[in-house]
Amino acid sequence: MPNDEQPTHRPAAELIADWIVERLEAHRDKWTADHPGKEGRAPPLVCAIQGPQGSGKSYTASKLPALLSRASSSSPTPIRTVALSLDDLYLPHSALASVAASNPSNALLSGRGQAGTHDLPLALRVLRALKTPEPGADAVRLPVFDKSLHGGEGDRVPEDEWVSVGAPDEVDVVVFEGWMNGFRPLSPPTRLRELYSLAQANPEGASARLGIDYTPPFLLEHDVAHLEAVQDNLRAYEELWELVDVFVQIRPERMGFVWEWRLEGRPLQEHNMKAQNGGVGMTDEQVKHFIARYMPGYELFLRGIDDARNPWVGGNGLRVVVDKRREVSAVERF
Numbered sequence: 001m002p003n004d005e006q007p008t009h010r011p012a013a014e015l016i017a018d019w020i021v022e023r024l025e026a027h028r029d030k031w032t033a034d035h036p037g038k039e040g041r042a043p044p045l046v047c048a049i050q051g052p053q054g055s056g057k058s059y060t061a062s063k064l065p066a067l068l069s070r071a072s073s074s075s076p077t078p079i080r081t082v083a084l085s086l087d088d089l090y091l092p093h094s095a096l097a098s099v100a101a102s103n104p105s106n107a108l109l110s111g112r113g114q115a116g117t118h119d120l121p122l123a124l125r126v127l128r129a130l131k132t133p134e135p136g137a138d139a140v141r142l143p144v145f146d147k148s149l150h151g152g153e154g155d156r157v158p159e160d161e162w163v164s165v166g167a168p169d170e171v172d173v174v175v176f177e178g179w180m181n182g183f184r185p186l187s188p189p190t191r192l193r194e195l196y197s198l199a200q201a202n203p204e205g206a207s208a209r210l211g212i213d214y215t216p217p218f219l220l221e222h223d224v225a226h227l228e229a230v231q232d233n234l235r236a237y238e239e240l241w242e243l244v245d246v247f248v249q250i251r252p253e254r255m256g257f258v259w260e261w262r263l264e265g266r267p268l269q270e271h272n273m274k275a276q277n278g279g280v281g282m283t284d285e286q287v288k289h290f291i292a293r294y295m296p297g298y299e300l301f302l303r304g305i306d307d308a309r310n311p312w313v314g315g316n317g318l319r320v321v322v323d324k325r326r327e328v329s330a331v332e333r334f
């Protein structure tokens with residue numbers, strides 16, 4: 001593991017796998033110390049991964065099971081990993097339509113993405129079933145959300161098509177990746193209105209305050225009340241973050257990479273979507289609309305990851321900074 005802030009030439013997935021192995025050992029040692037004389041094994045380590053669209057979190061999460069089982073070859077049994085994505089925990093299409101109808105004119109809630117469009121009871125149920133399995137519990141089934149259904153609006157697939165991950169008491173690590181994992185309301189929530197007014201009066205000043213490398217901020221494309229509705233919805237996610245043990249943030253050197261990646265990756269993403277699902281790709285306008293809907297979330301709520309109330313802050317957080325080519329330029333623990 002490199003020292004904080006040192007550039008590295010290793011791929012992000014390898015660095016993250018090594019760190020997870022280290023954190024898993026610490027997690028098991030702590031469990032043994034907290035349960036003297038108790039037979040059995042520690043519950044799985046829940047590792048959240050956050051990164052903006054295109055930063056490579058799905059790619060990284062897909063590499064981790066093999067890397068972790070290899071990294072553990074010296075231990076008696078290989079590390080068994082289950083991967084879960086926040087993208088599979090969206091509300092079904094009919095419920096997304098209800099959210100949109102209840103928030104007319106709020107573009108942030110007009111489709112899946114922001115806080116308020118996930119099925120939190122389902123997310124809590126699945127994560128709890130993995131984290132605190134009863135001995136001999138049934139296999140856990142992970143929901144699947146197909147983004148290509150309903151002309152790209154997406155829908156959850158029927159339960160008999162969910163992914164079975166086997167007996168939960170054999171799982172060592174749960175990798176939970178999501179674009180807005182760890183997001184929290186501003187503190188105090190009234191800061192949102194202050195930042196918004198600042199952005200209206202002085203967009204450059206607001207960009208500096210928000211730590212973004214472009215101006216004006218995308219939040220100005222929305223009504224302040226619409227941003228506040230998303231902020232209100234975020235409160236309920238704190239229960240989910242409580243289930244996370246360790247946290248990896250993939251942070252681009254510049255937030256502007258997000259739409260550069262989106263536009264560059266588009267032909268491939270469209271191609272994949274069409275090939276896999278017969279879905280439809282995005283036009284230029286749709287890409288712009290998509291970006292305007294996601295970027296305010298990063299601008300306002302991303303810093304919640306570092307909130308001291310999060311269980312991972314203070315030694316169980318890892319920030320991996322990536323350049324435009326998604327190569328690691330710095331690593332920092334938090």
Ligand SMILES: Nc1ncnc2c1ncn2[C@@H]1O[C@H](COP(=O)(O)OP(=O)(O)OP(=O)(O)O)[C@@H](O)[C@H]1O
Nearest residue numbers: 011051052053054055056057058059060179265326
């Ligand atoms: N380290 C890497 N090396 C090579 N290609 C990568 C790497 N990381 C990501 N990619 C590629 O970059 C593209 C975007 O990555 P990925 O889909 O994992 O991003 P993401 O953060 O999960 O985005 P989204 O939230 O939109 O799903 C993919 O085509 C992926 O294969």
